[in-house]
Amino acid sequence: MSVPASAEARGGPAARRDHILDAAEACFVRNGFHRATMQDLAREAAMSPGNFYRYFESKEALVVGLVERERERGAQLVEEMERSGDRRGALLDIIARYFVSITREAAVLRMEIWSEATRNPAIAALTARTEAETQDWFVATFSALATSPDCDPDRLYALLAPLMKGILVSRAILPDYDPGPAVAQLHALLEAGLDGRLPRTTRAGPRITALV
Template sequence: MKADGRHRDATAAARRRQVLDAATRCFRRAGFHGTSIADISAESGMRPGHIYHYFDSKETIIRAIAGEVVERGELEDRIIRAGIASPSAAVPALLNLLKERLAGPDTTANAVVTLECLAEASRNQRIGDDLRAYDASLRTTFEDILRAVRDKDDLGRRFDPAEGALFMRTILSGCVVHFALYPETDPADYLAKLWAFAETIASPSTPVIDGRTEKAGEPGDTVP
């Protein structure tokens, strides 16, 4: 009996996945509101009645897809937080995760769906609440990492972790918008240039004044 139950659960999960994958492809092409259950039925090869067995409405499907965006973010959040104890390793780990997330084979398609989720958040309170909670969690993670790095390197006067977290979150959002607007963009090349610039402004060359090197964060103090 237990084996039968596991088989039924696996079958139901596979059918739900089939619906969500088909719906995602439809949403990429026509948007949430330009897609009907009939469209999802045709794309998935499942009858509408069969789809309603797993999802009681198109809104439920949309919430499930938005929920997957949040779940991916929460997984990345846990991975990133595992590196906070070692600040020197945390930032490279964060950058690598962002690169993997944004430079994958489905970057542009995922960006389009993410923008659809964000637009829906302005109309659907429940989806909006889910995405805002995820966004707040992501910014907290960024802030914790930056605070750990600042405290380790004694850079308290050079940047504020909350402001840095807001900057990083804004950059991430901007990447999503860019890939949606310019699908011909090569994500790997785009991100390589972006991170090269970020590293430049994050680690500016130390100014030399009258043959002496000025300490970062301590104007006026010099060292040989």
């Protein structure tokens, strides 16, 4: 496809990079990470393949760019929390806003990256590193916000993480999903954990039989 010069010249390098990441997100959501080709991605961004490769040399590099952009957005939320006079209230508000406002496309993209991590060692390493950084930040934040010596930040994160991932999965696969009740459960569990009100032991749930 012939791309008008104005489409490739629009904005500076940072703006063009952001435009490419937006296009990659749309293409990965529509076609899947595995099926999308670099030619598809360049076409989605309305750029010539040669110019596209100047910014990202592979699909893996695009995923790194998407993850880095998400990390930057997360850092902005953290700064917002740190500036707040009520860090605990700000954390609860940020969690609610993030999970209530996340689009289905963003949730699908997250699942695409997780799926590719099961096949691609580079994406798996990136995902593992991101997960570890996220856990470290939450555990440190829980430690700082705890109001009781009975608060166990590591255990609290271990309980919250599956709920947070479950919201993302539900948002991706259920078009009419309402995250409100799950977010309320997140808030209640977080408040209880910070106040040291979690039960000492967790009763085992019913055994799940694999369907084969």
